[in-house]
Amino acid sequence: MGQELLRKTYQVHGRNFDKAGEAASAIKQLLKELWLEATIVHRVVVVAFEAEMNVVMYANEGTVTLVVTDDDIQLEISDQGPGIEDIALALTEGYSTATSEMREMGFGFGMGLPNIRKNSDLFHIHSVVGTGTLVSSVIRLNARA
Ligand SMILES: Nc1ncnc2c1ncn2[C@@H]1O[C@H](COP(=O)(O)OP(=O)(O)OP(=O)(O)O)[C@@H](O)[C@H]1O
Numbered sequence: 001m002g003q004e005l006l007r008k009t010y011q012v013h014g015r016n017f018d019k020a021g022e023a024a025s026a027i028k029q030l031l032k033e034l035w036l037e038a039t040i041v042h043r044v045v046v047v048a049f050e051a052e053m054n055v056v057m058y059a060n061e062g063t064v065t066l067v068v069t070d071d072d073i074q075l076e077i078s079d080q081g082p083g084i085e086d087i088a089l090a091l092t093e094g095y096s097t098a099t100s101e102m103r104e105m106g107f108g109f110g111m112g113l114p115n116i117r118k119n120s121d122l123f124h125i126h127s128v129v130g131t132g133t134l135v136s137s138v139i140r141l142n143a144r145a
Pocket residue numbers: 050054055057058059079081082083084090091095096097098106107108109110111112113114133
């Protein structure tokens with residue numbers, strides 16, 4: 001475990017599309033001020049944005065927590081919402097329960113969770129139906145042998 005350098009939590013409100021993406025934008029701004037590779041920043045922002053959008057689209061309330069240590073960046077996205085019944089199905093590329101309104105806004109390709117997983121060095125998802133979902137992602141700062 002690396003030394004923790006920074007920790008920040010952002011609130012995310014379900015169905016508030018006006019503010020959707022604000023946590024990911026704030027994280028992007030914050031990480032740009034640190035001495036990080038652009039590819040790392042990009043991966044973190046993809047994970048944060050996709051997870052934040054899932055809270056907006058499917059849950060009631062949630063938080064995005066960013067932790068920067070001297071050897072990784074950790075994101076934890078926790079929500080109170082319907083939860084996910086079949087995690088394997090939700091992780092399948094192209095699977096989506098997005099509404100037609102969400103699709104009109106350009107979401108609902110069923111690529112969010114697959115992209116979160118692809119961009120993470122460590123990825124966990126835990127969900128309780130009727131309660132909520134927790135997504136955690138770790139992106140390492142230095143590739144190790
Ligand atoms: N936080 C969540 N709470 C409840 N259900 C979720 C949550 N996140 C994802 N899901 C379910 O998993 C499905 C797949 O999610 P994923 O992010 O991969 O795709 P999407 O959100 O439907 O589309 P896209 O991310 O491409 O806009 C969703 O359609 C939804 O049914």
